[in-house]
Every structure is written in structure tokens, then in C-alpha cells.
Amino acid sequence: MRMDDYELLIRLNEIGTIRGTAKAVLISQPAVTQRLKYMEEYFGEAIFIRTSKRLLPTPAGEIVIQHAKQVIHQEKVLKNRLAETGEEIQGTLAIACSTLISQRFLPSILGEFTAKYPKVAIDLVTGISEDIRRNHKKYHICIIRGEKLKESTSVHLFDDPLYMFDTEPFPSNHAKERPLISFKSDDSMHELVDNWLYHHQEFIKPEKTLTVDQIETCKQFMKQGIGMAVLPESVSDHLKEEYPHIALKINGKAVTRDTWVCYQEGIRKLPQVDHFLELLQNTTF
Incomplete structure (x- = not known):
């Protein structure tokens, strides 16, 4: 099983339809169907039940999907550990960002960052700050509007x-x-x-x-x-x-609406996170 197969499996579970998943990951519906068939043959179990409205995971499918999430998580952990020890800045940078900030400011900031550190993989999620707060532990960095995250290190960016x-x-x-x-x-x-x-x-x-x-x-x-x-x-x-x-x-x-960048204590030990935060805090908004 390839890593992108596990990622596709998780997207199928989240989105619930082959058509919607194909649109989200930018591949054809027949290709998604073929890869799902391969995964079910690989594990020897049906992963989803096809209903008229959405795909529903079977009991075996729930186990496989949970395994896929663990594999992807461990892969990220491994890449981050390698990034800590290597001289070159690499690894994954997971960012959750307010929609307004992602549209208005983030493109130029990420453009500068990726030009300087091309081996860093950007994992970006955008949405309203309320949703980001609920899931903030999934990300290295959260850029939110309104109230800061009390359980995180929060740095004020601008009013x-x-x-x-x-x-x-x-x-x-x-x-x-x-x-x-x-x-x-x-x-x-x-x-x-x-x-x-x-x-x-x-x-x-x-x-x-x-x-x-x-x-x-x-x-x-x-x-x-x-x-x-x-x-x-x-x-x-x-x-x-x-x-x-x-x-x-x-x-x-x-x-005014305050804008904050928030992160968990110790996360700046990851070089890619530390360099991005340094760039962000030196940006004039």
C-alpha cells in the first residue's frame, strides 16, 4: 500500500462519495474506483458499503481507515524527526488558517517561504476561526481571528x-x-x-x-x-x-478584530515551524 492510497481512503471516508472525492483530489472517478477496488483486494475485505447517498464503512473498513490514519500520522512524525536532525530544512508544516487571512495575506507569505525552503511540504487547511479552535491540536500552527487560544502560545499579529x-x-x-x-x-x-x-x-x-x-x-x-x-x-x-x-x-x-498565530509549546523545535513563525512575525500586515 502506498501512502497516497491511505490518504485517498481517508478522503473517501470524509467526503462520502466517489464523485466528490475524485473532484477533491483532482483525479477521474474511474481511477478512484479502481484504486478502491485494489485496496479492498489487498486487505481481502469490503471497506465501504455503497448506498444511494454515500459510502458507509464496513466494520472491517473502520479498522482499515483507523490504520490508515495511524500510518499517515507516523509518517509525519518520522519526517518531522528527520527534519530536526538534518541540516536542510524539510518535513511537513501543518497550518490551519482563517479564511480571510488565507485569501488576503497567506499567498505571499507562503510564496516567500516555499521559495526559500522548497523541501518543506505545506499541509494547509482554511476555514472560520471557530472550527480551527476545535481542532487546533491537529496542526503545527493556527492563524485565527478574535480570541486567542488560551491553552497555546499565542502571538498577536495585528488589529x-x-x-x-x-x-x-x-x-x-x-x-x-x-x-x-x-x-x-x-x-x-x-x-x-x-x-x-x-x-x-x-x-x-x-x-x-x-x-x-x-x-x-x-x-x-x-x-x-x-x-x-x-x-x-x-x-x-x-x-x-x-x-x-x-x-x-x-x-x-x-x-477591532485581533489576529493571532497560535502553537503548542515545544513545536518550535521543528526547524520548518520555527522558520515559518519567524517569517510570519516579521511580516507587516
């Missing part, structure tokens, strides 16, 4: 002030009543906005709230005049010259 944008002006003599467009984020972001709205309910009264999946969709809806949108400065600075906006403040203090 990100929030602004409310609209295509219509913000009046000073009466309340503004418009739909509010929000994007999928963790609870801490929504709490910041709700708290600010509570303190400014005499001036801002959302008629209704529209929720979209991505921050870019939120921006485009605002640009089309559908409603107001609260956006972090890091992704909206270029909008200030074109659209009416106000800074979110409470008692004169800016409402």
Missing part, C-alpha cells in the same frame, strides 16, 4: 478595525434604516457587530439581515446597493474613497 459601508450616505440627523448584509464568520465577529449596533440603535436600524457565505460576496452585494455591510479594514481599505462608510467605535474606542 483589524471594522467599518460599515453602504452606497447611500450615513445621515447625521435621523436614523439610517437599511438591510444589513453579513458574511459567514465565527460567533465573536457577530457579537462585535451586534454589540456595536446595540450602542448605536438610535442611528443605525437594520431593516433585516441577509447572510451570505463569503466576505467577497458580501462586498459585491453592498456595491450593488442591496444594503449595508460591516467589513474589516484589511479587505476594505480600497473601498473608502468610493463608498460612504463609518468606523465602528464604542465610547471613542475602535472596534
Whole structure:
């Protein structure tokens, strides 16, 4: 069994369909089916039951899948140990990163890092910070928004002030009543906005709230005049010259989203982790 066979097996279990897995790993459906057939012949057991909705692991399949996870984990442990002893920086760097940071800042940072350390394999997962917090022990480094991870070493990267944008002006003599467009984020972001709205309910009264999946969709809806949108400065600075906006403040203090890099104690012994953290902390955001 090859390592990529074990990885494919885990993806099949996670995604649940051959079609979805083929799309995720960028190979054809017949190729996925053929490799699954090979693995079942190799172990002499059916690994999945095919239902109309998804693949369900058999009892034997659950044992094989657990074995696959252990093999992959041990492979990573071995590569990291070799990376510690070798002169050349190599091994795997597992990063979980907030979607906003991964879109706005991470490409250039990873581009610089991989150019300098081409033998380091990057294992990157992106998503909302709330999900990353729940699974933070799976990764070497977590880059999250909002509250820091209390059980980890957390280094503050930057503050990100929030602004409310609209295509219509913000009046000073009466309340503004418009739909509010929000994007999928963790609870801490929504709490910041709700708290600010509570303190400014005499001036801002959302008629209704529209929720979209991505921050870019939120921006485009605002640009089309559908409603107001609260956006972090890091992704909206270029909008200030074109659209009416106000800074979110409470008692004169800016409402901001903190960004943190978090990691477990001792993880900097891995050279690839230490060098990436050094690059990250020297980056101007």
C-alpha cells in the first residue's frame, strides 16, 4: 500500500462519495474506483458499503481507515524527526488558517517561504476561526481571528478595525434604516457587530439581515446597493474613497478584530515551524 492510497481512503471516508472525492483530489472517478477496488483486494475485505447517498464503512473498513490514519500520522512524525536532525530544512508544516487571512495575506507569505525552503511540504487547511479552535491540536500552527487560544502560545499579529459601508450616505440627523448584509464568520465577529449596533440603535436600524457565505460576496452585494455591510479594514481599505462608510467605535474606542498565530509549546523545535513563525512575525500586515 502506498501512502497516497491511505490518504485517498481517508478522503473517501470524509467526503462520502466517489464523485466528490475524485473532484477533491483532482483525479477521474474511474481511477478512484479502481484504486478502491485494489485496496479492498489487498486487505481481502469490503471497506465501504455503497448506498444511494454515500459510502458507509464496513466494520472491517473502520479498522482499515483507523490504520490508515495511524500510518499517515507516523509518517509525519518520522519526517518531522528527520527534519530536526538534518541540516536542510524539510518535513511537513501543518497550518490551519482563517479564511480571510488565507485569501488576503497567506499567498505571499507562503510564496516567500516555499521559495526559500522548497523541501518543506505545506499541509494547509482554511476555514472560520471557530472550527480551527476545535481542532487546533491537529496542526503545527493556527492563524485565527478574535480570541486567542488560551491553552497555546499565542502571538498577536495585528488589529483589524471594522467599518460599515453602504452606497447611500450615513445621515447625521435621523436614523439610517437599511438591510444589513453579513458574511459567514465565527460567533465573536457577530457579537462585535451586534454589540456595536446595540450602542448605536438610535442611528443605525437594520431593516433585516441577509447572510451570505463569503466576505467577497458580501462586498459585491453592498456595491450593488442591496444594503449595508460591516467589513474589516484589511479587505476594505480600497473601498473608502468610493463608498460612504463609518468606523465602528464604542465610547471613542475602535472596534477591532485581533489576529493571532497560535502553537503548542515545544513545536518550535521543528526547524520548518520555527522558520515559518519567524517569517510570519516579521511580516507587516
